[in-house]
Amino acid sequence: MTARRSRCLAVDLDGTLLHSEPAELAIPGLSGVQYMSRTSADLLREIARRLPVIIATGRNAHSVGRVLHHLNGISFQGFVLENGLLTRPRLFSKGGPTRQDPWEPICRRLPRWRRLHDYENCLGLVFPESEAFPRAAVETALTEAGIAGHIRCETRKLFVYPTPPSKRVGIRAFNVEPFIVLGDEWNDIDLLEASPHPGTLASAHSDVRRTVQSKRGYCSRWSSHAGTEDLLRWAADIARSAFESQPRPYKIQPNGDSIP
Numbered sequence: 534m535t536a537r538r539s540r541c542l543a544v545d546l547d548g549t550l551l552h553s554e555p556a557e558l559a560i561p562g563l564s565g566v567q568y569m570s571r572t573s574a575d576l577l578r579e580i581a582r583r584l585p586v587i588i589a590t591g592r593n594a595h596s597v598g599r600v601l602h603h604l605n606g607i608s609f610q611g612f613v614l615e616n617g618l619l620t621r622p623r624l625f626s627k628g629g630p631t632r633q634d635p636w637e638p639i640c641r642r643l644p645r646w647r648r649l650h651d652y653e654n655c656l657g658l659v660f661p662e663s664e665a666f667p668r669a670a671v672e673t674a675l676t677e678a679g680i681a682g683h684i685r686c687e688t689r690k691l692f693v694y695p696t697p698p699s700k701r702v703g704i705r706a707f708n709v710e711p712f713i714v715l716g717d718e719w720n721d722i723d724l725l726e727a728s729p730h731p732g733t734l735a736s737a738h739s740d741v742r743r744t745v746q747s748k749r750g751y752c753s754r755w756s757s758h759a760g761t762e763d764l765l766r767w768a769a770d771i772a773r774s775a776f777e778s779q780p781r782p783y784k785i786q787p788n789g790d791s792i793p
């Protein structure tokens with residue numbers, strides 16, 4: 534008998550579960566401290582008892598590990614990391630053969646930039662404050678090195694992806710239905726579009742809110758931790774209804790089949 538396709542809740546971290554405003558759970562990172570409220574953690578734990586929860590984030594595995602350290606007791610069924618470049622049922626895979634570093638020619642051309650070494654597939658860089666045109670500098674380095682890359686620039690960081698970043702592609706590797714998706718930024722839009730129950734917060738990017746509204750999903754009227762708690766209560770109601778119609782607990786396998 535063919536196993537049925539699992540449903541999951543896919544949730545972003547920064548700006549969706551985690552915020553810069555202080556709350557009970559403090560999670561230190563390279564760019565400062567992010568916080569999660571205890572109520573949000575409790576709600577997520579309740580959802581995870583009924584529906585597999587997958588973290589879908591731009592962070593790398595080490596960075597997500599720091600978050601999980603503070604979320605003991607919540608069972609996550611998978612991880613989409615580096616904006617879809619890595620998909621894992623467990624956060625850290627067993628060590629494989631060391632491959633050649635494809636980004637070394639770029640780093641060599643930008644000697645004053647600091648590389649973020651924990652990224653496994655994309656290139657993460659912190660550019661010097663004196664760099665007025667970081668994107669242009671990387672475009673030049675890519676052209677000179679003959680390497681194709683997709684650039685995303687943040688306040689002080691810049692990332693280069695070998696393929697277009699897509700959490701939707703990452704989730705597809707699990708072969709699960711993104712039943713509920715919670716996110717707030719550009720990197721969540723393609724996954725929110727694939728979900729029958731997309732949700733976001735008042736502080737989300739306007740394109741994200743538009744996407745969620747167009748799908749008749751849920752836009753919380755609150756921001757920060759109040760918005761997250763509101764969003765998770767909405768998601769918990771949907772998970773409860775789904776669980777009542779399919780009450781068997783199940784786990785996601787790497788190929789996406791569910792195991793009753």
Ligand SMILES: [Mg+2]
Pocket residue numbers: 545546547548549716717718
């Ligand atoms: Mg986010």
